[in-house]
Amino acid sequence: MSDHHPTGITRWLYTTNHKDIGSMYLWFSFIMFLVGGAMAMVIRAELYQPGLQFVQPEFFNQMTTMHGLIMVFGAVMPSMVGLANWLIPMMIGAPDMALPRMNNWSFWILPFAFTLLLSSFAMEGGAPNFGWTFYAPLSTTFGPPSTDFFILGVHMMGISSIMGAINVIVTVFNMRAPGMTMMKMPLFVWTWLITAFLLIMVMPVLAGTVTMMLTDRHFGTSFFDAAGGGDPVMFQHIFWFFGHPEVYIMILPAFGVVSEIIPAFSRKKLFGYSSMVYATASIALLSFIVWAHHMFAVGMPVAGELFFMIATMLIAVPTGVKVFNWVATMWQGSLTFETPMLFSIAFVILFTIGGFSGVMLAMAPVDFQYHDTYFVVAHFHYVLFPGAIFGTTAAVYYWLPKWTGRMYNETSGKIHFWLSMIFVNLTFFPMHFSGLAGMPRRIPDYNMMFADFNMWASIGAFGLGLTQVYFLISIIIAIKSGKKAQEKQWEGATGLEWDALPSPAPYHTFSTPPKVD
């Protein structure tokens, strides 16, 4: 009875089940990951050697822009929402998300938003080509006609994320099982709750920004047009007021994921649970007062540079607390190194490298040298790929037995991990060097002196891309014909989803709330 569910296409179209919607989010984000990854392959193929080989600069610009937009809004954010949908109700002992119908809607907006965005490739003037940050006046006065499709697309994905965030907040506040107090919640639920608050604070600001762009382009306003009394620098302020919290939106749920996985494979409780909660909240609060570190080079007064520099460096403190806690959790634990644990450890190490280059970029005087170079590209790919994407990958391996009732092949998972680990570093580490040597970002051609670094990065990128296709295949094999999973697949795992539910988790769970003590 509890496993009864509708069949056919309408199951997916009409579903209000958090597990179905979670799966659809995850599959959608993986498709977008491959689409955005294909664009990255075009970029890296062009940059394999100096000179122009495969694409024209105009098309190259469309590639960098769409790669960024697809990966941020199409791959990383929906994958985190997918994890939230699957896991939060099971972790807090709720039968479903609080607003299931809205949940269905917030997912089904996404395919339409991205069809709009991707259709711009077929339009006259091509796809948006102004970078994912769409600075005015590049995107207003000089944007291609398809910019309006981009604006509508961003509005739609913004609405989708806002609805997802409302759902998470209401679920966590009102649907916890009796006895599940706030400070007993798994850390993944905490990080997502904080992420959801960030989302409802800044996605409306993004919506406002693109609305201003729209009226500047078509309705005669001059928000960002100096000729009419506006100010293009103001665009950057408003955009980054959204943009900086946005980067924490992408990473905080991954923090939550590794905070579940590392204790499980260390066979110890998470070190410093409450300090983790407070550190996450402080990161979120600080993210609102550091936005101008993205624009040190616009000509700010020294006082402004100092403020944003120091505030930014302050973020290293709560982040350091988190890294310390993960390491301390592993300290003297009885560790085993299954695939989810490998990805989580790599997450801690490589995310920390990305954090360090972040501190370097936070220093206003040296940022003038690094600004808009490949050093920045190296920095944010180090926090996004081994950060957000390794986090999601670890989650997929860790909870796959619970979701599907089947285990992945451990050897196959280890191959996926080691290839990813080698190629991710081969791709992004050389970018630190080419960036420090002065190679600007978003260019299709470059000076001969950067040739070797770029060749290594391109080889790494092709390998990294193929490795993710391998991941897809091995996950499909696992779902179809993997070994049957046990109810508690990982001996060190904790939480309601492992202790109170069979594998695979039935279609309807916790119709009567579990007892938590």
Place this chain on the structure above:
Amino acid sequence: MTEQLQQGENKKLIWRLVGIIGGMFLFAFALVPLYNVFCDITGINGKTRGQALYESVEVDSKRIVTVEFLTNINRGMPWEFKSMVKSIDVHPGELNEVRFYAKNRSKFDIVGQSIPSVSPGEAALYLNKTECFCFDQQRLAAGEEVEMPMKFYLDADIPEDITRLTLSYQLFNVTESVTTASVTNQ
């Protein structure tokens, strides 16, 4: 908790969250005037203020500040535009006049709008213009040329460390938006 009670709780929370979302959307637009007010008070983006009245104040004849003039032409603006002098040395407190020259080298009537900017930004707070072509738009017929006056004085309390400042004008072609506006007005 009964189902109905739960529904009521959910509704209350949803409306609060929707309130935050609406508030943040409006806040994005409120950032525009906030930004302008903030820059106006601190002068950090180098925007000069509107028309000032010259009050004869004590001229600090011991100090000399060099004021340089820069002119730039925006894309799609077929005018010649320059200041008649590159720079002048002024005493804080005294009223000065410089003249700018503009010529429409195209075959069409064009409306131009100059946007001033001061560097270093904080000097903008002490630069007062009593008369400036940038307060209005200029319509020049094809081939027409014009000399435009600009009168300004520096506040006597301009910080000691500012000995040199640059006043730059960016000239924009606003013919299209002016024409559209006048058509809509009719």
